[in-house]
Amino acid sequence: MPSHNLPSTQTALVQTTYAQALEIKTIPTPEPLPGTAVVKILSAPVLSYAKQVYDGTRKYPYPTPFTPGTSAIGRIAALGSDSTALQIGQLVYVDCVMRSRDNPGDIFLLGLHQGASAGSKKLMTEIWRDGTWAEYCRVPLESVLPLNEARLMGELGYRVADLATIGQFLVVYGGLRDIGIQAGETVVVAPATGGFGGAAVVVALAMGASVIAMGRSETALAKLAGRFEGRVKTVQMTGDVAKDAEELKRASGGSINAVFDIPPPMAAKSTHLKSCIMAVNHGGRVSLMGGIYDDVPIPYQLVVHKDLSLKGKWMYGRNDMEIVIKMVESTVLKIGQLGGVKIVGDYTFEDWEEALNTADKYAGWGSSVAMRPSKK
Ligand SMILES: NC(=O)c1ccc[n+]([C@@H]2O[C@H](COP(=O)([O-])OP(=O)(O)OC[C@H]3O[C@@H](n4cnc5c(N)ncnc54)[C@H](OP(=O)(O)O)[C@@H]3O)[C@@H](O)[C@H]2O)c1
Missing domain, CATH: 3.90.180.10 (Medium-chain alcohol dehydrogenases, catalytic domain)
Structure with missing residues (x-):
């Protein structure tokens, strides 16, 4: 039996x-x-x-x-x-x-x-x-x-x-925690208008960081930022590498500690990552979580001279899940309809x-x- x-x-x-x-x-x-x-x-x-x-x-x-x-x-x-x-x-x-x-x-x-x-x-x-x-x-x-x-x-x-x-939030917590996001820091999320990108904005805010959301569509960025009562700045990806880097610096008020990169495969030729690497502080950390299959060029000398850390991350670990569940239970992180x-x-x-x-x-x-x- x-x-x-x-x-x-x-x-x-x-x-x-x-x-x-x-x-x-x-x-x-x-x-x-x-x-x-x-x-x-x-x-x-x-x-x-x-x-x-x-x-x-x-x-x-x-x-x-x-x-x-x-x-x-x-x-x-x-x-x-x-x-x-x-x-x-x-x-x-x-x-x-x-x-x-x-x-x-x-x-x-x-x-x-x-x-x-x-x-x-x-x-x-x-x-x-x-x-x-x-x-x-x-x-x-x-x-x-x-x-x-x-x-x-x-x-x-x-x-x-x-x-x-909750799965969307777990994924991005995996990458944000992996690069040691701390309360008070400024992190660029790019692109921020996708399902996982938007979740990264929410989780970074819940971790106490300030966020600069990057995306191609001004309308989508404005809609996203409008949900967070002034806590999220936005920068449009124009494809002009130097201009986008300057816009990121301007939006941050002078200090970007980290970058969270989560593009889909179609964004393999996007120049936003280079702009982010140009804008991030000396000693900055970059989490690479995108679904890109092609090789992506990086500004090698800048990575070297700025002591940057580039970390890939696939998903998350058991302890990350336990923490995110606690964040939801404590209401510091709101998901589903409660979280917009x-x-x-x-x-x-x-x-x-x-x-x-x-x-x-x-x-x-x-x-x-x-x-x-x-x-x-
Ligand atoms: N590392 C991991 O563990 C992990 C886990 C899950 C998912 N992922 C990857 O994360 C990717 C993104 O997920 P998602 O849910 O955010 O996707 P999504 O909801 O389909 O959104 C796609 C995002 O990418 C932007 N985008 C599309 N084409 C672009 C281009 N050519 N240049 C620049 N930006 C472009 C979109 O911006 P617009 O608003 O301008 O269209 C939107 O912000 C997935 O495709 C997947 O491969 C990775």
Whole structure:
């Protein structure tokens, strides 16, 4: 007799062939093996560029057939026999950043990207193939973080789709913390008008920094800055490297401590990074988190003469997640609707195509799309 009440089968979205349409299928419900939890999925966010990933445009590597879907909010449905703290029914955040236990450098993103090493590819292909766009998802125990339901959903009034937006904030906290952002410092976020860019503005402010938001569209920048009552200055990217650098210095009032860079692949030829490197202080720190695949030229001599630190960062660590969850519980960081991110669509998995189209249409800061199983 199994020690749990999981149904033998479940409904899940499946992509059978790479870049082809997803399908709703009935598949076996995963068993709670030692070292794992099976989570009943309540809400899973849809990345603004999910359509470009799953239709093959972005050429993200992943094995098929598989169930897509990254981080999610859910409830513990079953636990491996070696779990000592999590409780059945507990509200949890399911994290998509998966690491090898015997080589944490082998890292991949559940339901999205198999990572860059032979080890990460092996883990996603052979063990952790299926993501969260399903009724139930099995993940390692360490990928599950308890949420204080009474505080978050009771006292603070978050809905599960709002809580599901926490992933955006976690990603950028990973990079901002990595370059040691401190209260009182000034950080340039570029570009700042995207989903992750806007989240970086919010998190940097919550960490006590002042922010200069950079972007191509004056209108989008004004809309973003308007939400923060004068705490965010803006600089438009004009493509004139020297002029943009001067504008950054002027906006900062003379001191820029750090730069947070999060461009999409299409921005490979953008000159904003060079302008930022020209404007940042001696000893400045630059976090590179963008999705750029091409080589990007950097002003080598300036990096040398200004003692700059350039740090790449993919995602975040477990401790970063614990801190961000505390920041949300304490209200120093507001996410979802409370933080100005409107849930513009909340679809069941059957309506996946509309969900991905809506997420694509509303890409940019301030909107989010969620998906959920049709059965409660
Ligand atoms: N390192 C990590 O762990 C990590 C994690 C998640 C995501 N990412 C990367 O972060 C990227 C950005 O995410 P997002 O959610 O902010 O994307 P998004 O919502 O699609 O926004 C894209 C942003 O890039 C700007 N942009 C687009 N084309 C540009 C160009 N040619 N030159 C300059 N700016 C341009 C947009 O500005 P406009 O308003 O002017 O269009 C907007 O600010 C993703 O594509 C992904 O690859 C990295």
